[in-house]
Amino acid sequence: MLVPRLSELRAELSTLHRDARIRRMIELGRLAPTDPAAREVLAGLSQGDAYERELALQAQFTWRDGRQVLAATTDVSARVRSQAFHLVALACDDPQALEALKMAHAVRREKGLLQGLVGQGRQGVIDAYLDWLALQEGVSDFADVVPLATPEGTRKHLSRALSRPSIRFWDRLARHAPGILAEVFTERLQAVKGEPDPVTRIYLEAYLARVADQAPDAALSLFEMLLSRHIQPEASAWPSLVARRPEDAVALFQRHGHATIPAKVFARAAPGLREDSLRWLVRRAPDSLGKAGRLLTRLTAPGALRAVVEAWCASVDVAPDWGRALLRSITDASARERVYARWSVAARNRDGIIPVPRLKALPLDLREREARRHLHDVVALGTQPLARMAYAQLLPWDEAEAALKALIGHPEGNVRGEAVASLLSIAGLRPDEPGLVDRALPWVLARKNEQDPVRAAMLKALVQWPRRVWRREHTESVGRILRDALDASDLSHVSAQLAERLLLRTFAKAPEWGATWLATLLKERGRLHDLRLGEHLTDDEVRAAAAPLLKIAKAWAQRERGGPLLHLVFSLGDRMRLVEGLSELVASFRDETTWSALALGLTQVQSKHDHPRFESTVAATVRRFFDRGWHSEIVALANSEAADQPLHPELVAGLERVALRLNKESHGALMALRLRSREAFERLLPALLETDASVICFPVVHTYLHRRRQDLLSPFLSAPVITGRYATGKTGWLLAFDPHGFYRWTAEQCALYSHAVQGLVEDLERDTPAVIWGIETLAALTWAPMEGLCARVDDARPVVQEKTLRVLARCDQGQGVPTLLRCLEDARARIAIYGLRRAFNGMPPSRVLALLADVPLTKVTVAKEVVRLLGELRSEGAYARLLELDGLNLHRDVRIAMLRALWDHLEREPTWAVLERAAEAPDWVMASRLGDIPADRLTETSDRKLSALLGRVLARPEPEARIDLLQRAAWLAVKDMERTFLSACGARLASPYDDEARAAMQALLHRSNERDLERLEGMLDAVVKDRRALSAALNQLLSLNVKSRASYMQAARAAERVLSRDSRLAPLRVRCAAAAMPPLELADTWVLMGETGHLHADALEACRDVVGTLPEGDLEAVEARLSVSPSAEARRVAVWCLVRDAAPGRGWTPERLVRLARLQDDASPLVSGAAQAIFPPRELVAPGGVAPV
Missing domain, CATH: 1.25.40 (Serine Threonine Protein Phosphatase 5, Tetratricopeptide repeat)
Known part of the structure; x- marks a missing residue:
C-alpha cells in the first residue's frame, strides 16, 4: 500500500466521513511498525492541531506505540487526553502503563484507567501501582485500588487497606475477590465473642449474599458463626447459599433451631436433597419447599416422593393445609383418613366452607365426601342455593341430579344455567367413566329449546371437558347440539363463540365431520370467532377441512367480504399453505381490492405465513401500491417485516421511490430505510439531497449526516438559503445537531458551523432560547476556534454574558480558562468560578494551584469554590494553602466549605484542630x-x-x-x-x-x-x-x-x-416481653403479671395483639399454660390463643372444640363470656353451641 505525503493525506481525510477517516488511520497504524513513510506521516499529523492529533492517535489501535500514547495523556485537548487514557491498557507496556497511572492519579482520573487494565487482564500493573502508591503521603483512597490487583497483590496490601477502608473498597472486594472478603469477615467474627462492630455488621448485611454465591464454602463458616451467636443472616443471602450448598444449608438449620427458614428457599433445590433432608424440612417448615403440587412434579426419585409424603403424614399438624396435593400419594388407608380429616378441618373458612377449585384436586372418594358435607351439613350454605349447587359437580351423576333436581327446573334462567353447568361438569371431572358422556349429551339435546343463557352455560361446561373424554361416536350428538344452537334465533355472540370452541375441541375425532361443521359455522355466522384456528388444529385436520374452508373463502371473496377472509387466513397462520388454492385466492383478492388497509393486511399475513409466495409477488404488489398512491402502506409493510431478516429488494426499491416522491410519506420511508436497509439509505441519500436539498430538514437525514456521513454535511453548515419542496427559499437554515457528536466533524466543518452559529448569537433580535442554544453549541464544537465565544462574556445582554461564563469551561482545549480567570476580578466572578472546576479537570495540580493563588477571595461565592477546588487537589501546597486560609476571618459558608475540603486530609493533625474549633463554634450549622x-x-x-x-x-x-x-x-x-x-x-x-x-x-x-x-x-x-x-x-x-x-x-x-416495676407500664411490658422471650417463657410472664394484678384492661389489649404474632406451632402450649392459671386475666388470653390456633388454615379440630367448651364453662365471666362469643361452624357443635359433637 502506497503511503501518501502529509499534505495528500490531509486533503484525502478532508473528503472522508468519520468512519472512513478512522479506517484510514487504522491502516496507517498497521503499516507504521514496518514502514518509515507511515511513521513519518503519522508523526507529522500528531504535530498538527487537536483535530489532527486526535486522528493520529486512532492509529495506535493497531500501531500500539506506548510512548506516543503516554505523551498524548498530557495533551491540551480533553478529547485527545481521554482517548489516550483509553488506549493505555491496550498499547502501553507495563512501565508505561504504570507511569500513566501515576499521571492519572495526580489529576484524579485513574478510575477509568484501572477498569481498562482489569478488562485487559493486566492486574500486574495495578500491583506495581499499589507498591508505588503505598510510598506516597496523604493517599486517602489507597484501599479503593487494592481489590483490583492480583490475588497476591490484594493480600499483600490488604492490611493497609483494612486500616483505612471505604465503601468502594468493600464493594470492589465483594465483586473481584469475594473469597478474600469472606476471610476478612471470618477474622473479624473470630476476634470477638458476640456481635462484631457496627461497621462489620453493615458490610456483612450488604455483601453476605455475594459471598454465598461466589465463595459458598467460606460463606458456610460465616453463616455458622452468625447463627451460633443468635444473629440471623440476611434473608436475601439464603437463596444464594442454598443454590450452591443445599445440604449444608439444611444442616445449618438443623443445628440452629432458632434460625428462620425463608419461604420457598429450597423450592428449586428440592430435587437434589437427600431423603432425610426432605423429611426434616417437611416436618419443620414445609413452605420452604414451595407449593406441594409443584414439588411433586420436581421430585422424580420414588424415594424422595415417599419421604415427603411420610413426613407430612407424621407432622400434619405443623402445616395441615400445605400438602393437599399429597393426599393422592398416601397408600396407607388409616394414615390417609387421619391426614384427610386434619386437612379438611384446616382448609375450611370460618363458616366451614372449602372453595370448589381446591376440592377438585382431591382423590375421587374424598372429593365426594366433601361435596356431601357441603350440600347437607354446612349450615352456612343452607340459604345460598347458588353457592351450594356448585358442589354437586363433585358427586356421581345420579346423586348430583337428585340434589339439583329442584334447581334444574327453577323458573329463573340464571339459576337453571348454574345447575345445568354443575351437572354437566361431572363428565369432565370423571374422565375415566366414559359412560357419563353418553348420559350428558342426550341430556343436553333434550334441552335444545332452553333460552340462550342456559344454552351458553351448557356449551361452556362441554368446552371445559378434557379432550380425552371425547370419542368419534360423540360427533353426531355434537353436530346436533351445534345445529340446535344455530337454529336458535336468540343465539348470542358468546354462545356462538362457545359452539365454535366445542367444535374445535372435538375436531380431531372426525376431521371430515369437523371440516363440514366448521364450514357451516363460518357460513351461517359469517365470521371466525377464534383467531388462532391454526393452533387448535393439526396439519392433517387442516388438510381434511381444506375443501370446505376454501369454498367459504371463495364465497367471501366473491361477495368482497375481505374482513372475514383476512381473519380466516390470519387464524390459520402457517397452516394456510395446507389449504390448497387459498394462497392464490388471497393474492388474487389482494390484487383486486380497492381497500388499502385490507390489501396491506393480506400482504402482511402472506409475508409471515407464506413467504415463498410473498417473495414471488412482492414486486407486483409494491408497484400496485405505489400506482394507487398507497405510499404509507408500503412503509407500513416494510416496518412489519421480520427485524432479523433483510428487506426484499423490491420493497427497498418501493421505499426509495416513496422517498423520492417528496410527499408526506417520504420521511417515514426514509426512516424505514435507515432502520432496515442502511446500505440503500446511504446509497439514496446523496441522490436525494442532490434532487432536493430541502430534505436536510428531516431529522433522519441531518442526524444521519451528523453521525455517519459528515462528508455530505459541509454545504449545509453555513446557514445557507435552501430551496426545494420543503423550503420557501427566503431564509437561511441553521440546523441543530446532537451536541455530543461534533468531534466527528473536521476542523473546517466546525469552524464553518461556528461562524454561522456566532451570527445567530450576535443577532440582537433573536429570542433568548435560541441565543442560549447557540452559546451551548459554540462551546460543544470540539475543533472550532473559541475566540468568538470568549468575547461573549463582554456582551451587553446579561443572559448571554452569564450563559457564556457557564459554558466556557466546556471548551475542549481549555481556551476559556484565561477568560474565566479574568472575570474573577469583577462582578462576574460568582459565575466564572464554577466554570473553572471543569476547566481545571485534567490539569496538573501545580498549575491549578498557581492559578488559584491569584484569585481574589473578597466574594463569598468565589472563596467557597476556591476552597473546594483546593481540597480536591492532590498537592501538599494545596493543603498548606487551606490551613493558611483557615487563619483568616472567613464567612460561615466558606468555613463550611473548608470542612468539606479537609476530608482527604483526616490523617493530619492540623486538620483535627480545624474540626475541633468547628465543633465548639457558636454557629450550630x-x-x-x-x-x-x-x-x-x-x-x-x-x-x-x-x-x-x-x-x-x-x-x-x-x-x-x-x-x-x-x-x-x-x-x-x-x-x-x-x-x-x-x-x-x-x-x-x-x-x-x-x-x-x-x-x-x-x-x-x-x-x-x-x-x-x-x-x-x-x-x-x-x-x-x-x-x-x-x-x-x-x-x-x-x-x-x-x-x-x-x-x-x-x-x-x-x-x-x-x-415490670410499675403496673401502669404493663402494656409496654407485654410488648417488650413478647419481642424478646420464647413463647412458653412469655406465657409464664403473663401468668405472673395476672397473679400480681398487672394484666389490667390495657395490658390485656396488648396481649391480644401479641397473640396474633406468636408462632402457630406454639399456640397450643401457650394456651395450655395460661388455661391452668389462677388468674382470670391470663385465662382470658388463653381464649385468644385458642381462637388464633383454630383460624382458617388450622381449623376447629375435636381437641380444640373440647378446649373451647372448657373455657366456655369457666367460672369467671371474663373468660366464659369471651369464650361463649366464639362461634365455630354450627355443624361442629351441639344445639347449645357450647359442647363439641
Whole structure:
C-alpha cells in the first residue's frame, strides 16, 4: 500500500466521513511498525492541531506505540487526553502503563484507567501501582485500588487497606475477590465473642449474599458463626447459599433451631436433597419447599416422593393445609383418613366452607365426601342455593341430579344455567367413566329449546371437558347440539363463540365431520370467532377441512367480504399453505381490492405465513401500491417485516421511490430505510439531497449526516438559503445537531458551523432560547476556534454574558480558562468560578494551584469554590494553602466549605484542630456539618478522634445540631472503639423531642453489642419518669425484628425489667416481653403479671395483639399454660390463643372444640363470656353451641 505525503493525506481525510477517516488511520497504524513513510506521516499529523492529533492517535489501535500514547495523556485537548487514557491498557507496556497511572492519579482520573487494565487482564500493573502508591503521603483512597490487583497483590496490601477502608473498597472486594472478603469477615467474627462492630455488621448485611454465591464454602463458616451467636443472616443471602450448598444449608438449620427458614428457599433445590433432608424440612417448615403440587412434579426419585409424603403424614399438624396435593400419594388407608380429616378441618373458612377449585384436586372418594358435607351439613350454605349447587359437580351423576333436581327446573334462567353447568361438569371431572358422556349429551339435546343463557352455560361446561373424554361416536350428538344452537334465533355472540370452541375441541375425532361443521359455522355466522384456528388444529385436520374452508373463502371473496377472509387466513397462520388454492385466492383478492388497509393486511399475513409466495409477488404488489398512491402502506409493510431478516429488494426499491416522491410519506420511508436497509439509505441519500436539498430538514437525514456521513454535511453548515419542496427559499437554515457528536466533524466543518452559529448569537433580535442554544453549541464544537465565544462574556445582554461564563469551561482545549480567570476580578466572578472546576479537570495540580493563588477571595461565592477546588487537589501546597486560609476571618459558608475540603486530609493533625474549633463554634450549622465527614476512610486513630468529635456535637444545646446526626448515627461507619459517640447517643434518650429520642434509641441498638447493652437498663431507668420519651424510645426498639439479633433481645429484656416495676407500664411490658422471650417463657410472664394484678384492661389489649404474632406451632402450649392459671386475666388470653390456633388454615379440630367448651364453662365471666362469643361452624357443635359433637 502506497503511503501518501502529509499534505495528500490531509486533503484525502478532508473528503472522508468519520468512519472512513478512522479506517484510514487504522491502516496507517498497521503499516507504521514496518514502514518509515507511515511513521513519518503519522508523526507529522500528531504535530498538527487537536483535530489532527486526535486522528493520529486512532492509529495506535493497531500501531500500539506506548510512548506516543503516554505523551498524548498530557495533551491540551480533553478529547485527545481521554482517548489516550483509553488506549493505555491496550498499547502501553507495563512501565508505561504504570507511569500513566501515576499521571492519572495526580489529576484524579485513574478510575477509568484501572477498569481498562482489569478488562485487559493486566492486574500486574495495578500491583506495581499499589507498591508505588503505598510510598506516597496523604493517599486517602489507597484501599479503593487494592481489590483490583492480583490475588497476591490484594493480600499483600490488604492490611493497609483494612486500616483505612471505604465503601468502594468493600464493594470492589465483594465483586473481584469475594473469597478474600469472606476471610476478612471470618477474622473479624473470630476476634470477638458476640456481635462484631457496627461497621462489620453493615458490610456483612450488604455483601453476605455475594459471598454465598461466589465463595459458598467460606460463606458456610460465616453463616455458622452468625447463627451460633443468635444473629440471623440476611434473608436475601439464603437463596444464594442454598443454590450452591443445599445440604449444608439444611444442616445449618438443623443445628440452629432458632434460625428462620425463608419461604420457598429450597423450592428449586428440592430435587437434589437427600431423603432425610426432605423429611426434616417437611416436618419443620414445609413452605420452604414451595407449593406441594409443584414439588411433586420436581421430585422424580420414588424415594424422595415417599419421604415427603411420610413426613407430612407424621407432622400434619405443623402445616395441615400445605400438602393437599399429597393426599393422592398416601397408600396407607388409616394414615390417609387421619391426614384427610386434619386437612379438611384446616382448609375450611370460618363458616366451614372449602372453595370448589381446591376440592377438585382431591382423590375421587374424598372429593365426594366433601361435596356431601357441603350440600347437607354446612349450615352456612343452607340459604345460598347458588353457592351450594356448585358442589354437586363433585358427586356421581345420579346423586348430583337428585340434589339439583329442584334447581334444574327453577323458573329463573340464571339459576337453571348454574345447575345445568354443575351437572354437566361431572363428565369432565370423571374422565375415566366414559359412560357419563353418553348420559350428558342426550341430556343436553333434550334441552335444545332452553333460552340462550342456559344454552351458553351448557356449551361452556362441554368446552371445559378434557379432550380425552371425547370419542368419534360423540360427533353426531355434537353436530346436533351445534345445529340446535344455530337454529336458535336468540343465539348470542358468546354462545356462538362457545359452539365454535366445542367444535374445535372435538375436531380431531372426525376431521371430515369437523371440516363440514366448521364450514357451516363460518357460513351461517359469517365470521371466525377464534383467531388462532391454526393452533387448535393439526396439519392433517387442516388438510381434511381444506375443501370446505376454501369454498367459504371463495364465497367471501366473491361477495368482497375481505374482513372475514383476512381473519380466516390470519387464524390459520402457517397452516394456510395446507389449504390448497387459498394462497392464490388471497393474492388474487389482494390484487383486486380497492381497500388499502385490507390489501396491506393480506400482504402482511402472506409475508409471515407464506413467504415463498410473498417473495414471488412482492414486486407486483409494491408497484400496485405505489400506482394507487398507497405510499404509507408500503412503509407500513416494510416496518412489519421480520427485524432479523433483510428487506426484499423490491420493497427497498418501493421505499426509495416513496422517498423520492417528496410527499408526506417520504420521511417515514426514509426512516424505514435507515432502520432496515442502511446500505440503500446511504446509497439514496446523496441522490436525494442532490434532487432536493430541502430534505436536510428531516431529522433522519441531518442526524444521519451528523453521525455517519459528515462528508455530505459541509454545504449545509453555513446557514445557507435552501430551496426545494420543503423550503420557501427566503431564509437561511441553521440546523441543530446532537451536541455530543461534533468531534466527528473536521476542523473546517466546525469552524464553518461556528461562524454561522456566532451570527445567530450576535443577532440582537433573536429570542433568548435560541441565543442560549447557540452559546451551548459554540462551546460543544470540539475543533472550532473559541475566540468568538470568549468575547461573549463582554456582551451587553446579561443572559448571554452569564450563559457564556457557564459554558466556557466546556471548551475542549481549555481556551476559556484565561477568560474565566479574568472575570474573577469583577462582578462576574460568582459565575466564572464554577466554570473553572471543569476547566481545571485534567490539569496538573501545580498549575491549578498557581492559578488559584491569584484569585481574589473578597466574594463569598468565589472563596467557597476556591476552597473546594483546593481540597480536591492532590498537592501538599494545596493543603498548606487551606490551613493558611483557615487563619483568616472567613464567612460561615466558606468555613463550611473548608470542612468539606479537609476530608482527604483526616490523617493530619492540623486538620483535627480545624474540626475541633468547628465543633465548639457558636454557629450550630457549622458544627452540624461535622456529621457529613466520611467515616469509611478512617484509621483507628482518626476514627477515635471523629467519634469524640461527634459526641461533642451531640452535647451541644441546639437540637437542630443534634437531630440530623442522630438520625444518621446508626449507619455511620465509625467503629467508636472507646464508645464515646455511643455514650453521647444514649444521653439523648431523655430528650424532650420525640424524634430525637427515637433516633437515639435507633443509634444505640444498631451501634451496640451485648456488652454495650448491659448499661441500657440504667439508661431506661433514668428516663422512666418521662413517659413520653420512654414510649418513643421503646416503640423504636419494638419496630425492629428483635429476635434477629441477640443484642436486640437483650435490650428488650432490659426494658421489660424496667417496666415490670410499675403496673401502669404493663402494656409496654407485654410488648417488650413478647419481642424478646420464647413463647412458653412469655406465657409464664403473663401468668405472673395476672397473679400480681398487672394484666389490667390495657395490658390485656396488648396481649391480644401479641397473640396474633406468636408462632402457630406454639399456640397450643401457650394456651395450655395460661388455661391452668389462677388468674382470670391470663385465662382470658388463653381464649385468644385458642381462637388464633383454630383460624382458617388450622381449623376447629375435636381437641380444640373440647378446649373451647372448657373455657366456655369457666367460672369467671371474663373468660366464659369471651369464650361463649366464639362461634365455630354450627355443624361442629351441639344445639347449645357450647359442647363439641
